[in-house]
Amino acid sequence: MVDVAVIGVGMMKWGELWDKSLRAVFVEAALNAIDDAGVDRIDSMYVGCMTSGLFTGQEHLGALMADYLGVCPIPATRVESACASGGIAFRQGLIEVASGMSEIVLVGGVEKMTDVDGGGATYALSTAADQEYEDYNGVTFPGLYAMMARAHMEKYGTTRKQLSEVAVKNHDNGSKNPNAQFRMKLTVDKVAGSVMVADPLTILDCSPITDGAAAAIICPLETAKKISKKPLVRVTGSGQATDTIALHQRKDVTWLAAAEIAAEKAYKMAGVKPSDIDLAEVHDCFTIAEICAIEALGFAEKGKGGPVSENGETAIGGRIPINTSGGLKSKGHPVGATGVAQICEITEQLRGESGERQVKDAKRGLTQNMGGTCASSVVHILEVA
Amino acid sequence: MSTSARYWREIPQRYRYEASKCKGCGAVWFPPRLICAECGKREFEDVTLSNTGKVQTFTVIRVAPNEFCDESPYAIGVVELDDGVMIQCQIVDCLPEEIKTGMPVKIEFRKVKQEGQAGIINYGYKAVPAA
Ligand SMILES: [Zn+2]
Numbered sequence: 316m317v318d319v320a321v322i323g324v325g326m327m328k329w330g331e332l333w334d335k336s337l338r339a340v341f342v343e344a345a346l347n348a349i350d351d352a353g354v355d356r357i358d359s360m361y362v363g364c365m366t367s368g369l370f371t372g373q374e375h376l377g378a379l380m381a382d383y384l385g386v387c388p389i390p391a392t393r394v395e396s397a398c399a400s401g402g403i404a405f406r407q408g409l410i411e412v413a414s415g416m417s418e419i420v421l422v423g424g425v426e427k428m429t430d431v432d433g434g435g436a437t438y439a440l441s442t443a444a445d446q447e448y449e450d451y452n453g454v455t456f457p458g459l460y461a462m463m464a465r466a467h468m469e470k471y472g473t474t475r476k477q478l479s480e481v482a483v484k485n486h487d488n489g490s491k492n493p494n495a496q497f498r499m500k501l502t503v504d505k506v507a508g509s510v511m512v513a514d515p516l517t518i519l520d521c522s523p524i525t526d527g528a529a530a531a532i533i534c535p536l537e538t539a540k541k542i543s544k545k546p547l548v549r550v551t552g553s554g555q556a557t558d559t560i561a562l563h564q565r566k567d568v569t570w571l572a573a574a575e576i577a578a579e580k581a582y583k584m585a586g587v588k589p590s591d592i593d594l595a596e597v598h599d600c601f602t603i604a605e606i607c608a609i610e611a612l613g614f615a616e617k618g619k620g621g622p623v624s625e626n627g628e629t630a631i632g633g634r635i636p637i638n639t640s641g642g643l644k645s646k647g648h649p650v651g652a653t654g655v656a657q658i659c660e661i662t663e664q665l666r667g668e669s670g671e672r673q674v675k676d677a678k679r680g681l682t683q684n685m686g687g688t689c690a691s692s693v694v695h696i697l698e699v700a
Numbered sequence: 701m702s703t704s705a706r707y708w709r710e711i712p713q714r715y716r717y718e719a720s721k722c723k724g725c726g727a728v729w730f731p732p733r734l735i736c737a738e739c740g741k742r743e744f745e746d747v748t749l750s751n752t753g754k755v756q757t758f759t760v761i762r763v764a765p766n767e768f769c770d771e772s773p774y775a776i777g778v779v780e781l782d783d784g785v786m787i788q789c790q791i792v793d794c795l796p797e798e799i800k801t802g803m804p805v806k807i808e809f810r811k812v813k814q815e816g817q818a819g820i821i822n823y824g825y826k827a828v829p830a831a
Contacts, residue, residue, distance in 0.1 A: 448788065
């Protein structure tokens, strides 16, 4: 297998981008990545996207984005795994470069979520759950994560304040990220006191509806040494796993088994353990999701995600900074783009380009992206080469 | 939006709680499957789910999908039936604040929602307090 490096990343300002189309959002991030890498060609590309068909009526994104990026006739492949679409698109690009099939590959992720109203967006997102045996009864994604939250609170004593601390920390980080959608700071009382969406989760426990894209350029490490002018970042680990589509069919609804198994595979491939990781971007679609994710990844003991989030261990400057970008909570969650944006944040951190939110001496970072209630998850480990 | 065929083919599960029990390992699957995810066997016998169980976790939906917006707030929970099968359904005939984890419930046949402009009624199962 060929060693693979990330040589370019491209973000953009995320938010409710009423003046920008699905294709324009994608191409803006892709061009930023191409400029960052300084490459003059792309050999193949991947587009992570959950459900552009339901959000905008547009499918066939591989061809559309290759066309508007001006790179036809290169192969372009769309990847879908609900909210893990971006991270799994990155893994597909990684496999293509590692196999030697292609040299310079662009992986982008995109979602344009504000061309439908709130009800339309709720419906589009709900298609990641079991349509016949979950959604049929009137559940929503906040509802599914709320059931995980209640179970976690009753089983481990996780508190309302600990949930709020996740949101407060991620908004603190996001306030330092010019690309983040919601840069305002929060307090624990404000999070707990905001409108209840699905008990015990309030609106400020939830990630927002966002338009946005992110992109990365990858190539063999040997090629990167010749053409890249940036500090080199190598992809050393990758793992992916699945779980039951329906939350209620799991033996333990508080445990993200797919994230745990994806992480085990990535740690093994990289030859490292959780304590070797300097920082991580995890899938905080809801505050409880970050608490469960840091347990599954081995950054907190089982059941201890709440106290670890409350005592500052996951803040910048703490033992294991989590979601320095602001996470899905503050930066925004254009579902198909999220997994790729996590790669962008870790790459910039490892290059020392993160300004106010830079983690000191960051040498090794991890990304964890998941679909639905973690019926799919993908983990990557990136290191300074 | 469902077509009639899509609704009709789930009727054995939604109206009659029909499940399949693996002839290899005894695992009960609801809805029925073509291959057992525990042991890989492909032979099953038909069984009917237990209609009593306990609430494992629950929530109260306050921001509902369009099809349910007239109903909110309403409670939804994960119920472990007495035969060990886990299902998800609404918990009704009680106030949301009366629901507790571990609460015994009975599974009953109820109207779940009304579909489309014609208002076709969709049925299914809901949990009600057992006592
Ligand atoms: Zn079996």
